[in-house]
Amino acid sequence: MAQRRKETLETMKALNQASLIISEVRETQLW
Known part of the structure; x- marks a missing residue:
């Protein structure tokens, strides 16, 4: 159980x- 968590x-x-x-990529592409 702990492993799955x-x-x-x-x-x-x-x-x-x-x-x-x-x-971040979207922001750089906008410019």
Whole structure:
């Protein structure tokens, strides 16, 4: 159970990083 929770946390962390990168790319493309 703890292992699955850890994997979920890592997945959410990766998703957050991906969305941050995507938003940064969008901002740079606007200019």
